[in-house]
Amino acid sequence: MIEMSQEWYDNRHEYAKNWNEKTGGKVVGFILGDASGGEYGVPNTVGWIDTIGVHPGYQKKGIARALLMEMVDNLKKVGVDTIYTFVNWRDWGLLQFFRAMGFQRGDMINLELKI
Numbered sequence: 001m002i003e004m005s006q007e008w009y010d011n012r013h014e015y016a017k018n019w020n021e022k023t024g025g026k027v028v029g030f031i032l033g034d035a036s037g038g039e040y041g042v043p044n045t046v047g048w049i050d051t052i053g054v055h056p057g058y059q060k061k062g063i064a065r066a067l068l069m070e071m072v073d074n075l076k077k078v079g080v081d082t083i084y085t086f087v088n089w090r091d092w093g094l095l096q097f098f099r100a101m102g103f104q105r106g107d108m109i110n111l112e113l114k115i
């Protein structure tokens with residue numbers, strides 16, 4: 001279990017206050033991800049972003065950025081040093097978002113077989 005300091009709680013309190021100001025206390029976005037368990041020959045220092053989304057009425061306010069930064073902080077704490085995600089190449093908005101967050105094309109390639 002990770003020990004959280006008073007500073008961590010104070011920062012989170014401030015963060016929640018800012019968040020409330022931006023959203024009126026509503027849930028307007030989500031992010032799901034995890035740290036790899038070393039599957040598929042991928043080292044366990046790898047994390048994944050499975051999905052991220054912000055309600056259309058609340059986009060372009062820095063909410064996805066805040067969600068991603070929180071996820072990055074949490075993944076770092078469990079030893080992750082590289083994060084992967086899959087994006088549909090036609091989803092220009094999402095690609096632009098990840099690019100703005102510093103993501104680049106990685107070494108993995110996506111293979112599929114229709115059955």
Ligand SMILES: CC(C)(COP(=O)(O)OP(=O)(O)OC[C@H]1O[C@@H](n2cnc3c(N)ncnc32)[C@H](O)[C@@H]1OP(=O)(O)O)[C@@H](O)C(=O)NCCC(=O)NCCS
Pocket residue numbers: 050051052053054055058059060061062063064065066092093094096097098100101
């Ligand atoms: C992509 C998405 C998550 C961005 O959410 P957001 O809260 O609007 O993003 P932010 O305001 O935090 O943007 C952070 C940066 O990303 C970039 N960005 C975000 N959306 C962008 C877009 N559509 N086009 C270009 N750049 C974009 C901007 O550079 C922005 O930085 P800036 O505010 O300094 O200009 C949101 O548009 C969304 O939910 N899209 C649908 C995603 C989806 O289909 N998810 C399910 C499958 S994973």
